[in-house]
Amino acid sequence: MSTPNPTPYTPPADIITAAESALATARPDELGRATVLYTTYCGVTGGRSAVTGAELPPFEKCPLLVRAAWLAVALAINTPVASVVPPGPVGAPVVPPGQKPSVGRAVHYQDDATVCAADITAVNPDGTVDLLVKPPRLLPWAASNVSEALTGAPLDNHWNWMPRV
Incomplete structure (x- = not known):
């Protein structure tokens, strides 16, 4: 046939x-x-x-x-891949594909109304991280056991991935 x-x-x-x-x-x-x-x-x-x-x-x-x-x-x-990846379920962490927290990674930390640059200094077994927070025009300081913001929007006293630009 x-x-x-x-x-x-x-x-x-x-x-x-x-x-x-x-x-x-x-x-x-x-x-x-x-x-x-x-x-x-x-x-x-x-x-x-x-x-x-x-x-x-x-x-x-x-x-x-x-x-x-x-x-x-x-x-x-x-073209940044994260910009075309559909969002996951509500409440799921907004993690760019293939990224997970590791020592030395740069992230953002929300301190009240201020978005601060931060470096991950330790990844804890419970999934939280320790950070060296670098606020603008102030001396850096350490933050321990910081959770990731579960949305793309900043959340006070949480860290999140920097947006791609």
């Missing part, structure tokens, strides 16, 4: 125009990064499409939309 060949995809003209424009206005370093990313993909798949198994051409010989897509990946590569 043979499977009929699917109808080839014909992208709308506006997508083609946008791809042509993106490739024409890309800087050489951006195109270079796109080439490296595509080549890395080829290395992982043995130089074959992970979908069809067909041999993959060099980047320069790829179809227009494929090159434009890898350029888009290259341009988005530095």
Whole structure:
């Protein structure tokens, strides 16, 4: 039993125009990064499409939309991941993916209305941390057994991860 060949995809003209424009206005370093990313993909798949198994051409010989897509990946590569991660359940700690408290990490500490820079000096077995709190224009001081704020908003006498900017 043979499977009929699917109808080839014909992208709308506006997508083609946008791809042509993106490739024409890309800087050489951006195109270079796109080439490296595509080549890395080829290395992982043995130089074959992970979908069809067909041999993959060099980047320069790829179809227009494929090159434009890898350029888009290259341009988005530095987008902060935490900004696109959906929030967890209500009350769950707001922890950027892959981050957990460890000695030496910089965090924020809320002292009344003041957001202070702080360094984690110890991680305690109960999940709290000890901090070296560095308030603006004042001498640093130590805080022990500080809990993480369970929301993205600062909470008095708690620490939280610094927002990505």
